[in-house]
Amino acid sequence: MSTLGNSTNIFWHECPVGKLERQKLLNQQGCVVWITGLSGSGKSTLACSLGRELHSRRKLSYVLDGDNLRHGLNKNLGFTAEDRTENIRRVGEVAKLFADAGIICIASLISPYRKDRDGCRALLPDANFIEVFMNIPLEVCEERDSKGLYKLARAGKIKGFTGIDDPYEPPLNCEIEIRQKDGVCPTPGEMTGQVVSYLEEKGFLQVEGSIPH
Ligand SMILES: Nc1ncnc2c1ncn2[C@@H]1O[C@H](COP(=O)(O)OS(=O)(=O)O)[C@@H](OP(=O)(O)O)[C@H]1O
Numbered sequence: 001m002s003t004l005g006n007s008t009n010i011f012w013h014e015c016p017v018g019k020l021e022r023q024k025l026l027n028q029q030g031c032v033v034w035i036t037g038l039s040g041s042g043k044s045t046l047a048c049s050l051g052r053e054l055h056s057r058r059k060l061s062y063v064l065d066g067d068n069l070r071h072g073l074n075k076n077l078g079f080t081a082e083d084r085t086e087n088i089r090r091v092g093e094v095a096k097l098f099a100d101a102g103i104i105c106i107a108s109l110i111s112p113y114r115k116d117r118d119g120c121r122a123l124l125p126d127a128n129f130i131e132v133f134m135n136i137p138l139e140v141c142e143e144r145d146s147k148g149l150y151k152l153a154r155a156g157k158i159k160g161f162t163g164i165d166d167p168y169e170p171p172l173n174c175e176i177e178i179r180q181k182d183g184v185c186p187t188p189g190e191m192t193g194q195v196v197s198y199l200e201e202k203g204f205l206q207v208e209g210s211i212p213h
């Protein structure tokens with residue numbers, strides 16, 4: 001018997017098929033690619049492009065996109081500091097389940113607070129949490145303004161917009177940084193290549209003793 005959070009009298013039930021067996025079936029290692037950055041920095045673009053590239057390599061991935069999850073799982077949350085923290089906590093827990101399933105989980109959320117991202121990292125073995133920082137200047141994100149939200153925030157019609165009147169805390173020690181070179185943003189293909197190379201180098205795209213199909 002154990003006590004956890006607000007739940008009492010709960011038990012952990014071990015299932016017979018474990019993570020390693022699932023990974024062998026998939027010939028890959030479950031992990032979380034956590035993409036953080038300002039609105040408009042290219043998180044969703046990278047997440048989708050990465051998912052497509054992994055799929056073409058017969059690797060199973062799944063995208064957890066902040067905007068999309070707020071249509072369902074997180075529809076009761078807004079953008080106060082408390083709600084953002086709860087948003088990230090929930091997605092971190094879901095991402096952990098996907099990684100345990102052997103899937104390469106791609107989470108793309110602003111996730112503005114360092115301690116919240118670190119909390120998600122702490123749910124997994126450290127190497128299995130790959131933090132990708134979209135280090136794209138605010139001016140570039142604002143210039144893109146694909147949803148028109150920066151314009152509304154500047155006009156005071158959205159309060160507490162990240163980067164305008166709400167904080168963003170950049171990672172101190174991320175695994176991957178996407179940044180401009182000579183004032184030019186990498187293309188979606190280049191960003192994707194950077195992440196795939198990392199996954200390949202660290203051995204996430206294969207597993208010893210995989211079961212042939
Ligand atoms: N106040 C405020 N601040 C920032 N973003 C806002 C806000 N209001 C709405 N939006 C839209 O919500 C998307 C961000 O959702 P997230 O779940 O990723 O945010 S967070 O991680 O909880 O901070 C974000 O999507 P992206 O542009 O894809 O980042 C916006 O479209």
Ligand SMILES: Nc1ncnc2c1ncn2[C@@H]1O[C@H](COP(=O)(O)OP(=O)(O)O)[C@@H](O)[C@H]1O
Nearest residue numbers: 039040041042043044045144146185186187188
């Ligand atoms: N590497 C890139 N180079 C040029 N434009 C990009 C790049 N990545 C994203 N964009 C464009 O910027 C806008 C915002 O991208 P998006 O992926 O929606 O950002 P986020 O999910 O961080 O809000 C979109 O119009 C997208 O096409």
